[in-house]
Amino acid sequence: MTLLVLLGISLSFAVVLAFLGDWKYAPEVNITGSAAACATSILLALQVYLHGPFTAGSNFFFVDAFNVYLTVLTAFVSMTTAIFSRRYMRVEREHGRVGHWRMRFYHAMYQLFIFAMLLALLTNNFGVLWISMELATLSTVLLVSLYRTPNAIEAAWKYFILCGVGIAQALFGTVLLYFAAERLLGVGGEALLWTNLSHISGQLEPTVLRLAFVFLMVGYGTKVGLVPLHNWLPDAHSEGPTPISAVLSGLLLNVALYALVRCKVLVDGSTGSHLAGRMLIGFGLLSIIVASFSLLRQKDIKRMFSYSSIENMGIATFAFGIGGPVATFGALLHMLVHSLTKSAIFFTVGHASQMHGTQEMERIRGLIKGSPVVGWAFILGTMALVGMPPFGLFASEFLILTATIKEAPFLAPIILLGLAVSFAAIFRRVQPMVTGVVPPWQKPLKAAHLPVILHMALVLLLGLYLPRFLSDWFHTTVELLK
């Protein structure tokens, strides 16, 4: 029941905002919708925490510790991003970069996107998972090209084509999965349900699942942004409005990784080998190295942080591939804190680029002097992102490295190299941006303080002390992902 309310909220707000999107108080409506969704998701989480996993809607939905924690994260970040978007889009509207129809479209698609992600997380049916991933892609394609500049259109086209093709491969993988499952579970929707599949994963035909996983890896891996399927990501995340970049980087990548991990559990259960895990390790490592070295060459601020997203997703993928309690715990924590940190950074970056009228890092200077909250939040967020203690990313990366040294010690230097390079690359750019004198082309504006302060506080908290219920949660999830 709570579940249906949750999904219903996002969908109905999408419809409402399609009409009201350019009203003076439309951003407030957006915030209300997201806040309601957030509250409902917390209720849902409490249900799972107290009563354990359950299915709903005659087996159509399934909620367990893994996806409910991501659901709460998604709803929470979408709420804070909505708060940020209020100030940000006001400025964009004033500058004339977005018109009447586009505001309506923006707000409606924002809520539809949240709906698609929640549906992907909560559904029990692999087919519906695919459909909602595709829907999430489609709802954001036109948002990336919202500003209608040649670069934006190019980025959106690449996003559309590359993600469309990738997701089509995932559909083929789903068909193969259905084929393997149908022989045991019979024809019909039953054969695609996670609850059924997880019970019989040992009996599914290994050859078919191996082939299916290759396609699923290519498909959902494209959405996660794993190298070499990542070409769309830097463009798409840097060209759209910043709230969209924040939710794409912070949330959609997580949902895609969730889909990938569910498939991995099935496949490893069926083949008995560690093929899926090894593939995840390989792709994860490749992403870490390529992304961290690419960071050295970036000139556009949002592009740089998109590559950082690729790297962090690579770390999480790698950790899921290693498997085992410590690494999985680290991966889950990493997904959580990266989401919070990256969206916080995008909040500050958004305001910084608005203040200077450009996204080029050479032209952004003197943030701390010009707008102290934005400047300090930016430097602290960057410190969190590169993995400095006492922030949360240090804790998760530490856990992951510990597990790596235990399971596959020769891989640890590679990860350390990646982390070191990204540290240097990002800091080299950020430090001149926050210090120094205020340049003459910087324009002051009213920034959204609350979201970024909230996120940074959470990240700091999670770095210092993991609350009891959260660690319980992670432990339950780790058990599920055995």
Added chain:
Amino acid sequence: MPVSFAAQINSVMAALILLTAFGLLIQRRILGLLHLFAWQGLFLGISTAIVGYVTGVHHLFVSSILTLTLKVVLLPWILYALIRKLNIRKEIETLVNIPATMLIGIALVIFSYHLTAPITQLSSLVTRSTLAVALATVMLGLLMMVTRHHAVTQIIGFLALENGLFFAATSATYGMPMVVELGVALDLLIAAFIFGIFFFHINTTFDSLDVEQMAKLKEGD
């Protein structure tokens, strides 16, 4: 209709689908591409209907009608209207030369046959031999997208890829569950509207639909 005769007709349809996939690969004129795509959808619909008739899986009739409406009527009509509105020149050049493309296509067919051989052995369905053709159609659609640099033809390649996926679902598993198929059809329709809007944006911004111009976003520029 005895099962073996239906299986033969299904094989003929599969061969025709493969033929249209190759035809899409080497056809130069945009209207020719549209017609070939419509034919491919028609063969797909007929194949689905036959499988539904023989195996008694009735929701295949529904998906056959859905395919016919969407892929033979609606999508080609949308594309035709877009082409007319955008005043696109009727002939386009391909990237790699045509005989080389054909050879790569043949190699992909052999590759997909090799890839699906273990599944074909496991399957007990009437339609199992057509899974290789389905995967080959997917790969040929991909090849078409890679070797073309006009936005409309890339989209047609994408749609041909989806055709292959749909055919794979029918060959391997007698069709996905109805809810999944409806969802996929809905996604396809939304994608159709989105790329329609896209064409207008690209045309307005770049004054042509040549995708090669959209290669400016590079590293460190």
Added chain:
Amino acid sequence: MIAYSLLIEAVQVLILLFAAPLFAGWVKTVKCRMQGRTYAGVFQPYRDIARLFSKEVILAENASWIFRITPYIVFGVTVIIGGIIPLISTDLPFAATADVIALVMLFAIIRFFTALAGMDIGTAFGGMGSSREMTIASLAEPAMLMAIFTVSLAGKSTSLTHMVQVMAQGELLLRPSLAFALLAFIMVHLTETGRVPVDNPSTHLELTMIHEAMILEYSGRHLALMEWASMMKLFIFSALGIALFCPWGIAPAEDFPGMLVAIVLLAAKLAVLGVILVLIETGLAKMRLFRLTEYLGSAFLLATLGMLSFFILE
């Protein structure tokens, strides 16, 4: 009995020799009718050949022995090919040697000598025709081989007589591999016999010629033999197509009345095939030369698809 098969062989060669000009005349007549022109009658090719035999041979001063010997070689090899293909019966004394690879090799001999003769005198047009012919052949031969191999997969042997026997006795099945092979074979047929859309047989413009350019220098009985050989080639290719894809009616061994029926059926099938050929010729325009690579590539593609369909779908 050996004598019986020798008799059939003789009958077949005679049919080839004397029905080939008739077939060529039939094709020309139908084409004229379709294009609304008056025609000279189905027997005109006979008159042409007889006229050419009565004319004097004019040789260029620098013509070598190749130039003089080529017409005889071409004519002889064409007759040999005609003796191998099962036109009316599968009971031929050379059945064991009637392998498709041997067939293609024999065609290659004809082409080799014709091309050499074209270049022999040293004129520009002859060399041009020869080089074009060789280019086309290098693309057409794989396509033809592939098409016939596809049929041989269904017929389970590369020997022509075996193939025809198996095909004639098999049930009527819908075989996509054969359909593809048939399309490819038609495309190759048009290429090898020099019809539109590859080469216009009735053109007088030297720059557009391919086959005609190579025999431009011949006169008298040499030209008669070359023309007769090209008519026989048209007949052979058509009969080959019929034997591979439509073999019902070809008499098995030891069946004399069956053989008479086979002759009548062959005539009927060739008549229909002639009309189809003309329809294709009048409906299409001659392709530009550089498009031929795509055309023949498509033929090869179709044939390969046929072969792949056989493995995948059957």
